Amino acid sequence: MDIRTFTVDSIRTGLRKREFSAVELTTEALRFAETENPKTNAYLRLSSERALAQAARVDALSARGEDAGALAGVPVAVKDVIVTKGLVTTCGSKMLETYMPPYDATAVERIEAAGGIILGKTNCDEFAMGSSNENSAYGPVRNPVALDRVPGGSSGGSAAVVAQGTAVLSIGSDTGGSVRQPASFCGVVGVCPTYGRVSRYGLVAFASSLDHIGPFARNVSDAATLLRVMAGRDERDATSAAAPVPDYTALLDGNVRGMKLGVPREYMQGVTSETLSQIEKAVERFRALGCEVREISLPSTGYAIDVYYVIATAEASSNLARYDGVRYGMRAEVKGGSLIDMYRATRGQGFGAEVKRRIMLGTYVLSHGYYDAYYLKAQKVRAMIAQDFTRAFEQVDAILAPVSPFPAFKLGEKVDDPMQMYLSDIFTITGSLAGIPCMSVPCGVTREGLPVGLQIMCKHFDEAPMFRIAHAFEAARAF
Amino acid sequence: MTQSQYEVVIGLEVHVQLGTRTKIFCSCPLEFGSPPNTNVCPVCLGLPGALPVLNQAAVELALKASAALGCRINPDSRFARKNYFYPDLPKGYQISQYDEPLAEHGTVRIAGKSVGITRVHMEDDAGKSIHDGFRDSDQYSYVDLNRSGAPLIEIVSDPDMRASDEAYAYVTELKQILQFVEVSDCDMEKGQLRCDANVSIRLWGAGEFGTKVEIKNLNSFRFLKMALDFEIGRQVALVESGGEVVQETRLYNAGTGETVSMRSKEHAHDYRYFPEPDLVPLRVGSAWHDRVTASLPELPAARRARFIEVYGLKEYDAQVLTASRALSDYFERAATVSGDPKTTANWVMGDLAGLLKPAGREISESPISAENLGELVKLINSGQLSGKLAKEIFPRMFEAGGTPADIMDREGLRQISDSGALEKIVEEIISTNAKQVEQYRGGKVSVLGFLVGQVMKASRGQANPAAVNEILKNKLM
Ligand SMILES: [Zn+2]
Numbered sequence: 044m045d046i047r048t049f050t051v052d053s054i055r056t057g058l059r060k061r062e063f064s065a066v067e068l069t070t071e072a073l074r075f076a077e078t079e080n081p082k083t084n085a086y087l088r089l090s091s092e093r094a095l096a097q098a099a100r101v102d103a104l105s106a107r108g109e110d111a112g113a114l115a116g117v118p119v120a121v122k123d124v125i126v127t128k129g130l131v132t133t134c135g136s137k138m139l140e141t142y143m144p145p146y147d148a149t150a151v152e153r154i155e156a157a158g159g160i161i162l163g164k165t166n167c168d169e170f171a172m173g174s175s176n177e178n179s180a181y182g183p184v185r186n187p188v189a190l191d192r193v194p195g196g197s198s199g200g201s202a203a204v205v206a207q208g209t210a211v212l213s214i215g216s217d218t219g220g221s222v223r224q225p226a227s228f229c230g231v232v233g234v235c236p237t238y239g240r241v242s243r244y245g246l247v248a249f250a251s252s253l254d255h256i257g258p259f260a261r262n263v264s265d266a267a268t269l270l271r272v273m274a275g276r277d278e279r280d281a282t283s284a285a286a287p288v289p290d291y292t293a294l295l296d297g298n299v300r301g302m303k304l305g306v307p308r309e310y311m312q313g314v315t316s317e318t319l320s321q322i323e324k325a326v327e328r329f330r331a332l333g334c335e336v337r338e339i340s341l342p343s344t345g346y347a348i349d350v351y352y353v354i355a356t357a358e359a360s361s362n363l364a365r366y367d368g369v370r371y372g373m374r375a376e377v378k379g380g381s382l383i384d385m386y387r388a389t390r391g392q393g394f395g396a397e398v399k400r401r402i403m404l405g406t407y408v409l410s411h412g413y414y415d416a417y418y419l420k421a422q423k424v425r426a427m428i429a430q431d432f433t434r435a436f437e438q439v440d441a442i443l444a445p446v447s448p449f450p451a452f453k454l455g456e457k458v459d460d461p462m463q464m465y466l467s468d469i470f471t472i473t474g475s476l477a478g479i480p481c482m483s484v485p486c487g488v489t490r491e492g493l494p495v496g497l498q499i500m501c502k503h504f505d506e507a508p509m510f511r512i513a514h515a516f517e518a519a520r521a522f
Numbered sequence: 523m524t525q526s527q528y529e530v531v532i533g534l535e536v537h538v539q540l541g542t543r544t545k546i547f548c549s550c551p552l553e554f555g556s557p558p559n560t561n562v563c564p565v566c567l568g569l570p571g572a573l574p575v576l577n578q579a580a581v582e583l584a585l586k587a588s589a590a591l592g593c594r595i596n597p598d599s600r601f602a603r604k605n606y607f608y609p610d611l612p613k614g615y616q617i618s619q620y621d622e623p624l625a626e627h628g629t630v631r632i633a634g635k636s637v638g639i640t641r642v643h644m645e646d647d648a649g650k651s652i653h654d655g656f657r658d659s660d661q662y663s664y665v666d667l668n669r670s671g672a673p674l675i676e677i678v679s680d681p682d683m684r685a686s687d688e689a690y691a692y693v694t695e696l697k698q699i700l701q702f703v704e705v706s707d708c709d710m711e712k713g714q715l716r717c718d719a720n721v722s723i724r725l726w727g728a729g730e731f732g733t734k735v736e737i738k739n740l741n742s743f744r745f746l747k748m749a750l751d752f753e754i755g756r757q758v759a760l761v762e763s764g765g766e767v768v769q770e771t772r773l774y775n776a777g778t779g780e781t782v783s784m785r786s787k788e789h790a791h792d793y794r795y796f797p798e799p800d801l802v803p804l805r806v807g808s809a810w811h812d813r814v815t816a817s818l819p820e821l822p823a824a825r826r827a828r829f830i831e832v833y834g835l836k837e838y839d840a841q842v843l844t845a846s847r848a849l850s851d852y853f854e855r856a857a858t859v860s861g862d863p864k865t866t867a868n869w870v871m872g873d874l875a876g877l878l879k880p881a882g883r884e885i886s887e888s889p890i891s892a893e894n895l896g897e898l899v900k901l902i903n904s905g906q907l908s909g910k911l912a913k914e915i916f917p918r919m920f921e922a923g924g925t926p927a928d929i930m931d932r933e934g935l936r937q938i939s940d941s942g943a944l945e946k947i948v949e950e951i952i953s954t955n956a957k958q959v960e961q962y963r964g965g966k967v968s969v970l971g972f973l974v975g976q977v978m979k980a981s982r983g984q985a986n987p988a989a990v991n992e993i994l995k996n997k998l999m
Binding site for chain 1: 564567568569570571572574576605607609612613614615665792794795799800801802
């Protein structure tokens with residue numbers, strides 16, 4: 044049994060043909076993860092007990108001839124910013140080192156209801172803030188493709204486990220590119236769905252208006268299956284959408300003939316030549332598939348990073364206020380100090396440097412007298428960026444772009460230069476700000492063998508055509 | 523100069539807990555007096571990953587309150603986060619409405635003037651810090667989050683009040699209106715109504731407002747008035763002695779009757795408001811708006827006017843009887859049965875109130891139903907029951923319940939109006955009081971009273987006096 048080769052389909056077939064049971068598969072997946080994880084540090088902890096209990100349930104259902112669900116027996120890893128009942132959830136932070144959530148995130152509930160096996164919790168940048176997974180309080184994750192390089196971030200662990208084969212599927216969170224960028228760095232499929240598509244209930248908030256839960260998989264069809272399981276209205280999230288969820292995989296027919304694709308000229312600048320050439324090759328491939336590819340313009344792109352770092356940090360400064368040492372999580376011991384002293388010591392010791400940087404930035408932009416100049420203006424520019432996309436989608440069905448200007452960089456290479464680090468999200472942040480569905484699909488490798496991801500962006504709730512385009516591209520590459 | 527040379531300017535901020543079954547952003551029950559931290563869930567505990575979902579019932583009540591206060595309801599309003607650190611604030615922010623409140627521009631009428639309502643907005647309550655009562659209270663404070671997430675409305679008045687009496691009248695009227703429309707019980711002891719006051723002084727005729735001081739910790743209407751009186755005196759004395767009022771927040775100390783400085787303007791919080799991204803904007807469509815407006819009951823002022831107009835009650839009586847919706851409903855039901863509103867009013871305000879008060883009961887808990895009280899009045903007016911007997915029956919109805927007829931039958935107190943039975947007694951009295959009969963017949967008419975008294979006595983008070991009078995006169999002719 045080689046977990047690295049499994050897909051949702053092959054597991055379904057194997058279980059049906061009784062080649063293995065869900066318990067056998069889970070046992071092997073746990074063993075393999077245990078053995079392989081030290082290479083990458085992608086898992087923070089495995090949930091053996093819970094996984095095996097769930098596997099036994101799946102086997103029992105199958106034995107009775109009942110449908111155990113779309114993800115029956117499939118090992119799924121969960122980013123450690125998504126809460127799991129009775130399973131420590133740290134958010135990659137010292138602040139929550141021993142925090143035990145009393146409830147499951149809706150996404151986790153739905154995965155298990157569909158027969159998925161929660162295998163463990165994955166490493167990530169602290170509170171999902173980072174682009175290299177080097178901001179984790181539990182050590183960086185190494186890219187399974189090149190162990191001296193970062194896996195991307197913030198969902199670095201979730202991308203790495205799928206690339207490494209220590210999970211078949213995983214979920215991460217994407218606020219400005221935190222699923223797509225690590226997917227592209229690790230050479231797997233990563234999806235950031237439409238804002239509101241997947242309930243955020245149980246996703247520990249970084250920037251509420253930008254946070255999305257999204258799937259990682261080794262192929263487009265598996266990613267589509269996992270998204271469909273998680274998607275749909277949830278009464279516990281007021282911002283979750285009631286839009287119907289299509290059967291994405293049923294629509295993967297490989298036919299993209301006649302589709303209009305746009306390549307924004309602003310996204311082809313400042314890109315390394317190797318990434319650029321991979322994207323250009325992808326464009327040619329789409330032409331060969333019968334697509335009409337044209338250059339388009341998204342003129343407000345240049346403002347995206349500034350806008351993002353105002354809005355995201357403002358929301359973060361408020362979202363992270365609850366970690367004050369009073370009710371749960373870390374509390375710094377302050378002998379004879381005041382309440383304020385306890386707050387200061389707890390937050391000073393519990394948060395890492397990047398989190399503190401963003402809290403300070405966010406606090407500043409919301410401060411009296413600065414709100415209009417920063418937050419309000421950023422919201423206006425955000426609307427302009429969204430407007431760019433609306434106009435573009437009047438001309439094209441989807442947008443093609445690089446995910447990142449460069450492939451996976453070396454560990455430590457950018458840690459001392461936050462601005463350089465922030466730039467790695469330059470092409471993913473726009474889609475986040477607009478709330479449209481975007482994904483990264485592998486499109487080639489550099490001379491050094493580093494994966495390059497192609498980003499496909501569609502209009503709100505158009506995940507179905509997005510998957511169809513990605514799937515056709517994936518099939519053409521394999522051919 | 524003296525105090526009378528200054529004009530006092532008062533505005534009030536009143537927080538009212540809405541009478542919903544569950545909290546504003548989760549489905550935890552709102553039960554007063556539950557053991558600490560038992561009515562809680564991930565949402566109202568502010569646990570990582572939890573999200574608020576707006577309770578529609580809370581919006582309904584907030585809309586009802588806004589409509590009852592004559593506010594313009596905004597079709598679109600929005601929640602914002604008010605950020606500050608406090609141990610009983612689990613999220614590190616309060617979810618409140620800021621620049622786009624639910625409703626604006628209302629009015630409350632008090633004697634002789636209108637007080638403007640600036641705005642009504644919705645928000646969630648914080649928990650409760652408990653600083654004493656525990657063995658280690660010298661070292662630790664405790665937090666109870668049962669109240670965290672309770673639905674509140676904040677009602678902000680315009681700075682329209684000019685004396686502490688007006689502030690007192692305003693909150694009294696406000697409370698009455700909110701109770702009438704059943705938005706809240708407004709029980710101050712349970713923290714369902716809380717009040718902060720803004721007060722400043724200026725020379726009469728001055729165009730600008732003086733520097734205002736905010737007073738917090740006003741736990742009763744009486745304390746509100748006392749705190750305002752103290753603070754006005756303090757400000758006048760300060761200005762008189764050449765000083766200047768500084769903008770600050772002061773706490774009222776009910777023990778000393780004084781206000782003391784809590785924090786100055788320099789130390790005022792910067793709440794860093796921004797729109798709450800976890801909630802979608804609140805839209806109140808015209809259908810919803812119309813439904814709420816149509817569902818409003820008659821408000822206390824209108825009901826008072828109607829009681830005076832239709833039932834001919836005195837203004838004071840109408841005031842007393844409209845003190846609560848339950849009382850005015852009670853009165854009106856009783857008056858309908860009795861057909862005599864004035865007498866009914868006297869019974870409700872006098873005898874009934876006199877029994878309820880020592881029993882510590884509300885009108886809604888009265889053992890005597892409105893219908894039975896009305897019936898009693900009706901029996902008196904129709905001559906079937908003497909006023910004296912009614913006074914005896916009433917406490918028994920209070921103790922045992924039941925209709926007045928039940929009590930009369932049970933106690934053998936039914937009035938004898940049957941002429942056959944009365945004639946027998948009258949004849950007996952005539953025969954045993956020959957001397958008085960002679961006097962009467964001889965022209966001493968005043969003796970009749972004595973004979974009536976004898977008949978009443980013989981009937982143990984159950985004879986109908988008017989009928990006895992009539993029969994006696996006939997027999998003595
Ligand atoms: Zn709750």
